[in-house]
Amino acid sequence: GEKVKRYSGLAWRTAVKVGKEDPRRVVHSLKVGLALTLVSLLYLIKPLFRGIGQNAMSAVLTVVVVMEFTVGATLGKGLNRGLGTLLAGSLAFLVEYIADIAGRVFQAVFIGAAVFVLGATTTYVRFIPHIKKNYDYGVMIFLLTFNLITVSSYRVDNVWEIAKDRIATIAIGGGLCLVMSLLVFPNWSGEDLHNSTISKLEGLANSIEACVVRYFHDSENQETQDDSTEDLIYKGYKAVLDSRAKDETLALQASWEPRCSRYCHRIPWHQYARVGAALRQFSYTVVALHGCLRSEIQTPKSIRALYKDSCMRLGEEVSKVLRELANSIRNNSQFSTQTLSNNLNEALQDLDNALKSQPQLVLGSRNGRVQKLEAEDTAAARTSLSSVKNDFFSPRKKVLRPQLSKSAIISLEFSEALPFAAFTSLLLEMVAKLDHV
């Protein structure tokens, strides 16, 4: 009694949590229930039952299997199922036609051989990466339907009827699924991908800001706010690092979706996936930045204080660029790169000057090496910023350009270059890598 109570309580809390995380899940569940009930009516109501016959079950099956959370996934599965069934049907009839020529025994052997060959071939085909990614389900359905029709044809005379009914019911089931997912509170994979890209950008922005703030924060009351900041930083880049599989699935599903942008170009979903990859590379840097915070070897407070303002400003600028990028993706609009990159440039210059104005300290501790690094970095930053500017005159795709995050990285170097001279060159490397993404 006690235990059951505890478990049911836990189950209830889990269920509520899942619903609260994304209320669309509740809606989707109700949609599936409704679609199933509707398709069951085919069987329950007498006139409809006569027309469709026993095969109504196949429609139920289709609804259960094809109905997915997003439009893209449903469409992808539905089309795969439809195409697989049609292809298998055609092939099965060919096999039956050949098998019918000879006697009963030959027919059985021939069917057996066809099943073996097709079974082995399709299974093998499913290992090809391109097929596995796009048409895995369709190939499986092809094999299923082919076997069903071919083997049935040995005992049943009206195979054509079976096949026709099967195709009709699959069409009914699939059509119902499409109507339900396209017209009743549709969930778009593309939208999910869009939103997740935005939230990843903002998460990284928060993460960087929190890193810089905490680095220069006077550590008196550090313990109290430690955990929450730590959490913020960690969540920011963790989300990006873990996003690969989810992003790719969403991009794939989105590519099935019949949506277009305002000007009716196809939205380049694979660009989102590439931005995701660039962000992942970028977040390796943030991981390193976070590492500086938790390092046991810390730069003395006095040195940090000297560069606090310019570093803070730079950190803010970087986050601002990321946020601006997120906003421009959100609104599908351009943003004034000029102003932003100017601000970034100024902030870089600021830090540069701050470093130069305290030569005795920097030189004392690191003998001009930092200076050299800084100088080279600034040059690199300038080049890349100007290239960003040039790039931004090319239309449309610009919101998805990873170059901006590049300039963000370069400036990041600066924000941390002071206590970790070499860290700078490491980040510069990241920039070079981003170039190749």
Place this chain on the structure above:
Amino acid sequence: GEKVKRYSGLAWRTAVKVGKEDPRRVVHSLKVGLALTLVSLLYLIKPLFRGIGQNAMSAVLTVVVVMEFTVGATLGKGLNRGLGTLLAGSLAFLVEYIADIAGRVFQAVFIGAAVFVLGATTTYVRFIPHIKKNYDYGVMIFLLTFNLITVSSYRVDNVWEIAKDRIATIAIGGGLCLVMSLLVFPNWSGEDLHNSTISKLEGLANSIEACVVRYFHDSENQETQDDSTEDLIYKGYKAVLDSRAKDETLALQASWEPRCSRYCHRIPWHQYARVGAALRQFSYTVVALHGCLRSEIQTPKSIRALYKDSCMRLGEEVSKVLRELANSIRNNSQFSTQTLSNNLNEALQDLDNALKSQPQLVLGSRNGRVQKLEAEDTAAARTSLSSVKNDFFSPRKKVLRPQLSKSAIISLEFSEALPFAAFTSLLLEMVAKLDHV
């Protein structure tokens, strides 16, 4: 004609490549073909057909759907399918029992309502992460079978017969799948996971070694061997960075597999997943190391040459530890940590001495800061090495201990600490992070 030829040529090459990558795929394809042919015999041979009836199709369906590449995946799907069917059958009979009490109209309404409620509930349940991870397929089959039986019960009298046949044929199909995948050239997910862990360790070892060698290599004939080394380094850590989704799937499938170690403990597959996570953290460091190679700001050759030997030695020791770890996992055996960590310690000491013997250079360029870093690092390395030693006296799990890679990281710091003083503290951070994995 020309185009068709080219495409078929491409298709053929792709097919051959897929087979060469993993010859087990060919075997698996033949196995599926064989299983399908065998199950078709149920239908083709007369005596068998009488016993099983039309429902033989359900057996074919089961084989197509359940038969997966590895034993673990097949078992997981088979059990999910079996359990889902049984549960759904029981529940369907309950519903039918209640529906039978009242009149025809009430029955239809009740069935419709039951379909709606169950459909919505099961769809919602599939959003719960734990269910989605382990029982997604089972829940789907539950919904499918429930609908099939409940809805059929309205028109067909001998539902019991339908259900019995369905369960029997699923058992036959599932049983055949299990026999085929367990007894005929079985592919174990656990083995795949085991091997991929080993190859990841070795890949990282190669990657690190190549990094260190290239860093200290005289860059005269750099261009010629550049690409191949670059490739080696990149592949080494890329494989680790990309391994997350695959590892988790394999670990999940492996947990279904009825295998045990020599002493009949259950092999702790989740430990492999944890080692994978630790290796991923580690490879962020290797990414950074690789970054040092491609950096535009390079330490002068003369300074590098001074520490070449000790750094090379350290790099070798680190790779050796990784290789040893790979070997010990391969043979499921212990290895003499004592010797290895002693060697590592000596190499560290060596570099330490080399750094100290050239104080004017290091001090000149970085004014003692390196020294301080080194000293602290050595201390940290010592502590962690001793903790590794202590850990290795605990039995069994030791082969999967991530701590060793920890000491590897610490020494890595050293191998690169020279030109990038701060990089060191960054790596130290990685170590701290690894502690929390």
